[in-house]
Amino acid sequence: MAGWSAMAGTHEFVVPADHQARELAQALAAHGFARVTARPSPQGGWRVTAFDEGPYPVDAIGHRLIDAVGRAAAAVARQHGGYPEGGSRCDVSMLPVLRGADAPIVCTNAGARPPTPAVVVLAPPPRRSLALTPDTAQDVPIDLSGLDDIPWADLGHAHGSAEDIPELLRALSDPFGDWDSTLDVLFGDDLLHQGSCYSATAPALPFLSRMIVSGALPARQRLDLFVWLLVAADRWADSLLGDADHAVAQGHLPIPATWTEDVHLTVGEQLPELVSRWETEPPAVRFLLACLAGLYPHHARRIGDQISLMAQEFHGTRPGAYLLLAEALVYARDDQALAVAADIIAWETNHDPGWLEVADVTTAVKAGHVLAEGALRALSDAE
Known part of the structure; x- marks a missing residue:
């Protein structure tokens, strides 16, 4: 431009x-x-x-x-x-x-101009750093049992057969491996390439949760895994919103993209074990855990009070806005969630106001998409 x-x-x-x-x-x-x-x-x-x-x-x-x-x-x-x-x-x-x-x-219609709706763009709240300390990591093994029991050769990812996924997951768990490169290949190239899900995506996700709860990874790496879990969980909502207009024209409800529902459910199944780590995680990881919890209120309400306290701690900041949205979603306060999401969209210009106007999609899904998309942006702002 x-x-x-x-x-x-x-x-x-x-x-x-x-x-x-x-x-x-x-x-x-x-x-x-x-x-x-x-x-x-x-x-x-x-x-x-x-x-x-x-x-x-x-x-x-x-x-x-x-x-x-x-x-x-x-x-x-x-x-x-x-x-x-x-x-x-x-x-x-x-x-x-x-x-x-x-x-x-x-x-x-020479000389005509369509009506221009009123729009509001507000000044964003200030950034606020999200610490990765205190951090504890132990020299303990990561349990990858059952990895070879999955028929990976029968599953697929963005580049064909998923038979290489076990090797990549083992490389990710290697404390002496190339973490960034392996993670980028595993998810950026293969399992969540350009935001798409594949038959091998859901089966791989529980092994990320095992790595997180093992206590063997430092906070920076746990944070990376939470990022990919949040991205994966949101593919379902993203695809529903993307199909909504087409669905209205075809006279049916929005249809999620292939494999996204399986992936969403699989991440939700990991949440009870993940939220048990709340007290041991530093603020940056807690922030992502709170945002992930907002997508699964039925699994995460037991940390609702802790999310509320963190939202108060970060009140008036960009992370605080997303924590307030997570709190509203965890407690199923749809009207509040919609209002908070609308406030966020008024200052976060990378969000699409149309997300909140989509027909035949629940408030929780729409506001949850704002939460998932914005949480990653707020995290990068703070780093």
Whole structure:
């Protein structure tokens, strides 16, 4: 965005047939878009493109504004059996280039501009460090029994057969191994590649929990494993929110991505043993443990009071905001969770306000996604 004078862009929608594409293009033009086109999509159906001339400021408020306009356009699309499917952002001078060749359906409304909803971007609360001390690690073995009983060769990850997973898990438990590289290959490349889950993802996760509770790993490594457990647990909610608009257009409830539900349930099964470590963990690890607990209130309510105390300790800071959200979720206070999540989104511009507007998804899932996404950001801010 460096050098942009002002921002414009496109909003893309998909409808099943040409008559719906024409009707939607006409409706979006009437809504205020100066130019709307539609053409057959290679993936099936028709793709309708609304050209948003803006101009919007090239800052957080500008992005919030164009995104809000896009969400209002998505509501129009839903009335015509359509759902959003991406879009683009560019300097205003590049918008004519995006128009490309003439499409079979073109609707214009010269000089028009869609309504611009009011948006709020607040100043974020101050950062607050999360200590990794005091730390204790013991020279004890890590129990990996049962690792070879899993039919890894019959399971898969991002690059094919999962038969290499036992070797990677053993390498991760080796105190003299290359921790960072092994962890990156295991999860970044294989088991959670680009946020996807695979048949081998869930079976591998209990071994992370064993490493954490063994007492053999230093706090920094335990923190790394909690990060991946939180990322894994959130894939289910992320996929539900991502499918919500498509589901509405198809007339069914959102469908989670393949294997994400198994992964979510597997992380939850580890939580009772993990929360038993609350008193022995330093603040940074407790913070992630509290956020993970917020995704599984039925497993974690017994540390609710401790989460409340930590939220008070960090009150008025970025970590404190997420701890307050975790507390609300642990105690199933949906209205409070929604309010806290909305407050966070007002200052955390990397969060999508649309998460809280999704239909047919529970408040706990929506607010929990804000918690999981933001916790990792707050942790990196503090380090």
